[in-house]
Amino acid sequence: MPPFSRVTVIGLGLIGSSIARGVRAHMTGVGLTGYDADPQVRETAKAIGLCDDVADSAGAAVTDADLVILCVPVGAIGDAAREFAEDLPADAVVSDVGSCKESVVTALREALPGVAIVPAHPVAGTERSGPEAGFAQLFHNRWCILTPPADADPLAVERVAEFWKRLGADIEMMEPAHHDRVLAVTSHLPHLIAYTIVGTASDLEEVTSSEVIKYSAGGFRDFTRIAASDPTMWRDVFLSNREAVLDMLQRFSEDLSALQRAIRWGKGEELFDLFTRTRAVRRSVIEQGQDDAREDFGRAHD
Amino acid sequence: MPPFSRVTVIGLGLIGSSIARGVRAHMTGVGLTGYDADPQVRETAKAIGLCDDVADSAGAAVTDADLVILCVPVGAIGDAAREFAEDLPADAVVSDVGSCKESVVTALREALPGVAIVPAHPVAGTERSGPEAGFAQLFHNRWCILTPPADADPLAVERVAEFWKRLGADIEMMEPAHHDRVLAVTSHLPHLIAYTIVGTASDLEEVTSSEVIKYSAGGFRDFTRIAASDPTMWRDVFLSNREAVLDMLQRFSEDLSALQRAIRWGKGEELFDLFTRTRAVRRSVIEQGQDDAREDFGRAHD
Ligand SMILES: NC(=O)c1ccc[n+]([C@@H]2O[C@H](COP(=O)([O-])OP(=O)(O)OC[C@H]3O[C@@H](n4cnc5c(N)ncnc54)[C@H](OP(=O)(O)O)[C@@H]3O)[C@@H](O)[C@H]2O)c1
Ligand SMILES: NC(=O)c1ccc[n+]([C@@H]2O[C@H](COP(=O)([O-])OP(=O)(O)OC[C@H]3O[C@@H](n4cnc5c(N)ncnc54)[C@H](OP(=O)(O)O)[C@@H]3O)[C@@H](O)[C@H]2O)c1
Missing domain, CATH: 1.10.3660.10 (6-phosphogluconate dehydrogenase C-terminal like domain)
Structure with missing residues (x-):
């Protein structure tokens, strides 16, 4: 059984829409609601059938959620959370995907006192953005780093970890700093x-x-x-x-x-020594499955 | 008819072996001789049948060539040219593929006085090196920059340009500096x-x-x-x-x-403005066919 049964994604850009697609692909039966501050993004999300439902306000999007994931720029996370704070069910878990965590943890705690917060950061992305840029495989074999506060409910952490595993990610835990x-x-x-x-x-x-x-x-x-x-x-x-x-x-x-x-x-020798060391780093990146082993990233030649 | 009929490649690494493969693929009938200072590279070249003949010295490699291309590191180009200077046929054209051109032009003129020299730089490569790293398509739709001296024989320049066109490259002329x-x-x-x-x-x-x-x-x-x-x-x-x-x-x-x-x-606005400008540069790179339009270089996801 999936760890959550009604997931709400706030912010339907590259990461949010990839999560939505991943839920569809890997967690059938899970209810999926989306919201984005940008009306155009909401329109697109509806047009491409990204979620079961695209709400017209953050509050309406979360009313029956058991997981809410904030997928907005890190500077907007506090405001985005405040927008739905009053409508959040008492037992819902809130997570995010922000690329930095100390500031996000602080912002979420301030905006959502008493709520179970399990911050996360999937280390995966592309140079694209927006609701059409996402794809379900984005998180496959990538790391997702959770930075739960010391007093986090272990069960909530476990459920968020399981959610990301189902999206294809491997889990790591870290202090936000x-x-x-x-x-x-x-x-x-x-x-x-x-x-x-x-x-x-x-x-x-x-x-x-x-x-x-x-x-x-x-x-x-x-x-x-x-x-x-x-x-x-x-x-x-x-x-x-x-x-x-x-x-x-x-x-x-x-x-x-x-x-x-x-x-x-x-000083040719100094240059040569550094360039030899850095070559070894590349080898490790490939050995550990963190990049395409093919030359030139596997770029097409012809 | 191909612009040259007997091509010698000196230095059988990534670029030299890609040229050899390109000649095989695109200029049938052209005789192909190779030489590399490294005996192991020569062995590999023989084993994989890279050229018609792999010579045991630079001099022996050039005796009947009408085009000699130096594909060695730029710091070694002068020495590599001196090694075959005495054996070079009077009407042979000498070129190279070095990544910088002022120093190379000087080194080649010193090493080969009176010889027709047409320096070239194909703007194409991968992170690999050695004779097994090359492939015939490396130069397809890439630029090859020729930097002929002011007094170069126009026919020699024309023939080298034609050679690179047959390897799939587009030609541009520039001053070395x-x-x-x-x-x-x-x-x-x-x-x-x-x-x-x-x-x-x-x-x-x-x-x-x-x-x-x-x-x-x-x-x-x-x-x-x-x-x-x-x-x-x-x-x-x-x-x-x-x-x-x-x-x-x-x-x-x-x-x-x-x-x-x-x-x-x-100063968020300053950052935002720069990041917006740089995004436009990426668009131009793609519009002009200089990179894979697919996101993430077209890296495989799963
Ligand atoms: N891209 C990556 O490589 C990557 C990787 C890992 C983590 N992340 C993190 O993921 C998060 C989202 O990034 P992304 O790449 O998915 O960005 P994106 O494609 O630009 O999507 C972000 C979406 O959030 C919307 N939004 C902004 N403020 C909002 C608010 N207050 N309430 C609701 N929606 C709001 C934006 O609408 P507008 O149209 O109004 O901007 C936009 O549609 C960021 O925190 C980022 O740090 C990104
Ligand atoms: N790689 C690129 O992306 C790229 C792109 C455009 C142009 N270039 C230029 O192409 C040239 C070759 O680069 P590459 O990437 O093909 O390098 P590479 O794979 O390392 O091959 C160079 C080969 O030349 C041999 N060599 C060195 N000195 C020599 C000499 N005096 N006589 C004969 N052979 C000698 C080397 O032997 P050892 O085993 O002894 O080193 C090696 O096998 C360089 O001038 C470079 O600037 C490179």
Whole structure:
């Protein structure tokens, strides 16, 4: 039996719509209600039959839910929760999928005092957003990190974990603060750097934007994919996980300066040693099933 | 009729072996000789039947060639050319595939005075290296940039251009110095940054390397692909294109500092504006056929 029987998804973008599709694919019989602040998104969700029901308000969406998952940008989670706080059944569990957890835990606790809260973060995504970008397999073989507060009801945690397992994910538990530092390095810093380099490249004068795009297959195009991620989502992530991001950025900058010096002074051995070490990291990523083993991400050639 | 009838490839790694396979696939009847400084690579090339003939010395490889293409790391191009200089037929054209061109043009002119030299750079590659990594389609619909000296024989340039068209590439002409600045931003800087961040991530203490790998699907794994590229090749690129790389790096660092300040002071609008601009760059990359339009590079999900 599925761990919940009436699931409500608030925010029907990439992640919310992937959850909805995953519930349909893997938990037949479970009732599915959706809500999104954006009327257009609600229209689209209805048109593509994403949920059994798309409600016109957050309150109406949760009235008979036993699980409510907030899939909105992290900066909007507190407000989104407040919107349905009065209508939430007493025994409902509330979860979310936010990319940072300390700020989210605080916001949820403030907005929903006394409610069973089990924050979660599925480490999976693409550069797309919106209700049509989702797909049921997004979470297959990916990690979903739960960061329950120390006083969380173990049964609620167990049920949320089981929910994500059914969506295909593997579960890990973490302290919110540690989660935020791990993700600062594995996700937030990479995005920040990709955004920066794509910005730098398009602001040059002697090299035109059209040249940058034309010859992007030399490596730059990989960065453009990440830098195409949702602006609202990522603005919120950087503002919410500020301390950890700035700290990781500081370390990155120091390492970059060291490399800059190595190039300036022609220290080939130093470069070679680093490039050999990083190659080994790639091997581990593939051995642990975290990326496509095929070259070039398995990109189609012809 | 193919533009050359006896082609010699010096250096049978990713690019050299892709050219050999491309000649086999697209220019039947053309004689193909290979040479590599590494005896093991020569053995492998023989075993997989990469060329009609794999010679035991660079000199023996070129004696009856009408096109010789150097596919060795850019720092080795001068030496590799000197090795066969005495055995080169008077009417042979010499080309290369080096990722930077000013230093290569200088090295080739010094090593091969009086020879028809048409430097080239196919903007295509993967993170693999060695003779088994190549494939005939690597250059299909990719740009190949020729940087012929001002006094180059137009017929030799025409023939090399035709050769690359037959391998599936589109041709562009550039000054070597401009090439090096364009590629510094579209290829060399992205690689440098990917190497740096992968290094930074694996040197942290509080976040373990195994956590970095485990949660790499949040963005980091994309960088590990680029940072798995050949250490020798990339050491040579950074040392050979030092000025342009350091200049681009300087601009990148300034932009990164600006972003750092925006995060520190909570300037969400600044972040949002940049992230919106970079999203548009991705759209152009896809519209111009420079990347897979499918989300996530078309990575397999399940
Ligand atoms: N994308 C990823 O790779 C990824 C991975 C893991 C976790 N996450 C997390 O997942 C969450 C959602 O991201 P996403 O990629 O699915 O974004 P998305 O595709 O942009 O979808 C978010 C949706 O939430 C709506 N929304 C905003 N505020 C709301 C509110 N107060 N009440 C109800 N709906 C609201 C948005 O409507 P508008 O049209 O008005 O914006 C939008 O339709 C974020 O917290 C993000 O950090 C994302
Ligand atoms: N990979 C890319 O993405 C890419 C794209 C465009 C252009 N390029 C350029 O293509 C060239 C080759 O790169 P690659 O990726 O094909 O590298 P690779 O797979 O490492 O192959 C290079 C081969 O050249 C051999 N070699 C080194 N010095 C030599 C010499 N003096 N004489 C003969 N053979 C020698 C190497 O032998 P060892 O085993 O002794 O090293 C190796 O087998 C480089 O100039 C690079 O800048 C690369």
